[in-house]
Amino acid sequence: MRAVRLRALDAVELEDVPEPIAGLGELVIRVTAAGVCGSDRHMVSGDYPSTPPVTLGHEVEGVVVGGGPGSSLPMGTRVAIDPNISCLQCRYCRAGLFSHCTQLHAIGVDRDGGLAEMLSVPERQAYVLPASLPTGFGALCEPLACCLRAMDHAGVKPGDSVVVLGGGVIGQLLAQLARLAGARVFLATRQREKRDLAESLGAAATVDPGAVGFVEAVAGLSGLAPGGVDVALEAAGVAETFALAMDVVRRAGTVVVVGAAPKSAVVHVRPFDIFERELRVLGSHLNPLTHGRAVDLAASGQLDLAPLITRAVGLNEAPEVLMGEPKRGEIKVHVIPSS
Ligand SMILES: [Zn+2]
Ligand SMILES: [Zn+2]
Structure with missing residues (x-):
């Protein structure tokens, strides 16, 4: 064969x-x-x-x-x-x-x-x-199962605001799952084609993370989520995107790292920021115990x-x-x- x-x-x-x-x-x-x-x-x-x-x-x-x-x-x-x-x-x-x-x-x-x-x-x-x-x-169902674990970690609640950083399959699935959980979802990705897709699949708004003023556009006082989002999901696997996730999340908010960055990637983090803003920063790796739920969800027709x-x-x-x-x-x- x-x-x-x-x-x-x-x-x-x-x-x-x-x-x-x-x-x-x-x-x-x-x-x-x-x-x-x-x-x-x-x-x-x-x-x-x-x-x-x-x-x-x-x-x-x-x-x-x-x-x-x-x-x-x-x-x-x-x-x-x-x-x-x-x-x-x-x-x-x-x-x-x-x-x-x-x-x-x-x-x-x-x-x-x-x-x-x-x-x-x-x-x-x-x-x-x-x-x-x-x-x-x-x-x-394999990438979907990985996203379900990330959603379990994120604990998104109805009414939450969520930013998904990354417009690949993981980002697009997370955006749909967060919406299904009752959140207002913003998706950030550099490619216009992927922003258009996310909007057609239900994202409330999309943003270019490479654009000047990105943090202000998301978390500024007249931004999409004034004061910051409740949950930021890093799904690009890029060090700079992780830094942006830390910048757009609100006080006592949650950042979940879902994307696989290169092992050697390094980012500048201020411990005081995590301490004083009481951020929850979590990793989400693989799909333990979520594959069956992914199959049920794919079969339910609730996702596009x-x-x-x-x-x-x-x-x-x-x-x-x-x-x-x-x-x-x-x-x-x-x-x-x-x-
Ligand atoms: Zn894979
Ligand atoms: Zn073992």
Whole structure:
């Protein structure tokens, strides 16, 4: 079968590999859609850790076509895959902190992923999808599950004002989730196409964070949220954007870091500012215990997911997408192995 393999840093190739075999408690999944993610590009460049050679693809949906001993899902079942596998044994797992597992490994990072015709996964990583769910929505459940964790951390309440910094798939999903939670949502991103999309999906206003007077426009006395927003969600993974989040949040407000900045990025923070303004500054990493909710929410029809899938490509085109920069206005590229 064909698989998109990260062979070494900066070397992605479409290869012919043996079909996967389901081990104990595992399923074989025929992939119907797999998302290309910013962290895939970071793995290619070495900015995010992975263990090549490995088949990429951690945002995966598909159909069960095989099962090893001890598996139970029937053939033909549609599933979304939670790529993050925790050991259930270490001190963090035993405390319910699964994303901090000392043995954590991930499908499409440390073991073969879904940018392929098929993959094998432990059955406990599979979540059943309704047959009626449009193709691609199951693969979007992975970024959606990460956003649900961020929303749980943020504790957005009806009537809150929220600024989302970043207009990619995470930013666009967070904006919709914050609105669903009853907040007035402002989205900040440099690309006009992404601001237009956020407005069409329900953001009360959008702003260019690169524009002069951005902080004043959001948190100034005649700004969108005079005195600052209740919650700022950093979803760009950029040090400067984090600094802006700290500047536009109100006193005793909450800043959640959802975006993955380069490991080496550094930002200037005044401890007095956090102390005296009593800011809550939190990180949100991965999707522990939120994948099932993401599937339920995607199936509920309460989110507008179709506009987030910018285009679909075949496996042949995937290496080029991974090695190149995202196109302007592009939110999510899906790889459809059957196309
Ligand atoms: Zn991802
Ligand atoms: Zn563990």
